């Protein structure tokens with residue numbers, strides 16, 4: 025049986041962070057209750073799609089899933105267990121913010137079968153947290169982290185951001201050191217990107233924030249490399265580091281062409297040669313009648329977008345995502361999927377980037393070097409095949 029991943033989107037947050045352009049917002053209990061019930065009907069009534077698949081991972085993301093009443097998370101887990109076939113080692117992650125991950129919620133998550141936590145810390149410096157518009161302190165994180173360990177969670181990811189306004193390499197070093205001292209098994213480190221439509225975009229235009237210099241950003245990347253190496257967290261993707269056996273199975277699936285079904289507002293699915301984008305407007309999503317999905321003559325109307333993936337799209341996506349992993353692309357796997365020779369199709373690019381030491385080959389895998397990962401965007405755009 026083929027494997028399939030599930031993604032569940034909970035779009036609510038207590039307050040919007042200054043850098044965030046995700047589909048997430050603050051709302052009241054009534055809206056949350058209606059949304060969660062709609063989400064449950066979607067999970068139940070699309071289950072038939074997965075009848076020939078076994079679920080290898082589930083990711084409950086947001087927004088802030090830890091914000092909603094713990095009973096909804098139990099309901100989601102019960103529904104998935106009732107209607108889907110789960111792998112006996114299924115990885116189940118929930119995202120949470122330090123101030124809403126209470127001990128009671130953590131116990132419920134653990135008892136419902138969730139076995140991985142992803143905590144959005146972002147910085148261990150309270151001043152930097154304020155600048156980001158976060159509503160927790162480092163101490164809140166420590167309380168949540170220690171409770172999670174106490175409850176029994178062994179697989180915990182911590183999210184960090186670097187490049188925060190006014191952040192220095194030294195303050196970043198302090199943050200990552202403090203986190204690694206906790207013996208975390210997995211770390212995600214993202215460079216801050218100033219996205220359109222965010223408060224940071226306006227603040228930057230009005231000179232109200234100052235971003236670290238490019239040279240300082242490079243120093244922060246060096247610090248990440250040095251300290252994760254020291255603590256034996258392997259970089260297995262551009263922004264992700266894990267101890268052996270703690271790499272995120274769900275994300276590795278995304279980067280390795282594993283199909284997935286997304287549930288909830290604005291979630292995406294990649295399933296049987298099509299990409300689907302769920303409704304992005306809350307009212308549109310709430311108006312859907314998932315009870316009728318199975319028998320609908322127009323299932324496409326349940327989505328904002330449905331795109332057929334032809335072979336060129338598929339190859340481009342495979343390259344784009346595969347090269348994010350430090351293990352890169354396996355030529356036998358490429359051959360099996362596309363019945364084409366990777367070294368023949370990309371011969372000119374391979375030669376060029378190997379000569380610049382940005383692309384390496386080991387056994388049957390091509391992968392970007394450390395330097396190549398830092399400039400991956402321009403390399404990947406060269407590998408794209410146009411139609």
Ligand code: SF4
Nearest residue numbers: 037040041044048087
């Ligand atoms: S908690 Fe996460 S999803 Fe919510 S506003 Fe902040 S960054 Fe965005």
